[in-house]
Amino acid sequence: MPVPEPLRVLLVDDHAMMRAGFRLILEANDDIAVVGEAATGAEGVAATRELRPDVVCMDVQMPDMDGLEATRRIVADPDIAAAVLIVTTFDRDDYLFDALAAGAAGFLLKNAGPEELVRAVRVAAAGDALLSPEVTRRVIARFAGGGGRDVASPARPRAAASPPEPARWSPGDPLTERETEVLQLMADAFSNAEIAQRLYIGEATVKTHVSNVLAKLGARDRVQAVVLAYRHGLAG
Structure with missing residues (x-):
């Protein structure tokens, strides 16, 4: 039986040590291969088009173009099939909701354990969305009008982001x-x-x-x- 090709991953982060750490974690698994790195959002978009990864691990705050805009461009490109996994230091609701609205397949904080990063890459590559229970609760709280913890930084002032529009369901069409x-x-x-x-x-x-x-x-x-x-x- 032929051995399946490893999942192709692109790392986009402006910190070289962070990229090196992610590479070490991911390449310890036989089913994952890091095929490239980029230090800015613009470089990440270009590298995604060139290298055709299965998953892009995308930081948010980067020079030249931030990870949210890079995600929008990758997801909007019909010639790109890569899933984008946002991996950020910043536990901010505006980033979370902007990432979901941009079409990211997942949202992970950098303080997550190595096994969580590996699992997130595999889940994204399989075409599944990755929402941890904590992230789900924050989405629910926003939809329910509970607000969030949006914090605008002096370096990046912004209005509060909005979550994707909730769907509507008629209970007349019940689930089995x-x-x-x-x-x-x-x-x-x-x-x-x-x-x-x-x-x-x-x-x-x-x-x-x-x-x-x-x-x-x-x-x-x-x-x-x-x-x-x-x-x-x-x-x-």
Whole structure:
């Protein structure tokens, strides 16, 4: 049986030591290969187009072009299939919501453990969104009008960011028992592969259930689906 190609990862961060640390963590795994590095958002966009990685690990605050704008450009380019994983030092809601609005596949803080970074890369490469329970709670709080902890820095003043528009769901189109189980596991930040293991079903079956859940909820993506799950008491 042929050995699958390793996941191709591009590191975009203006600190060389941070890139070196990420490379060391990721390349300790046989299924991951770091194919390039970039020090600015603009370099990251160019390197993504040239190297065709599966996942881009993107910092936020960088010279020339920040990671949020770089993410928007990567996601908007129809010739690029890379998933963007935001990895930042800054625990700020404006970054979180801007990243989600830009189309990032995940949001991870740099104080996360090495195993969390590896898992996040694998989840993003599989086409799943990565939202930790903490991040999900912050999204829910904003949708519910609870506000956030947006902090504008003197170096980067900005208005408070808004989360993606919540979807609307009519309870007249109920989820099946299995679809509800899948949605609850999505809300707990499990990937399709992890859901398949927990429910003892195939990953292709999970993908079908996820598609059905999104369609029934009228949700654009997993983020909106999880928001609706909390709002309607289907998770939490």
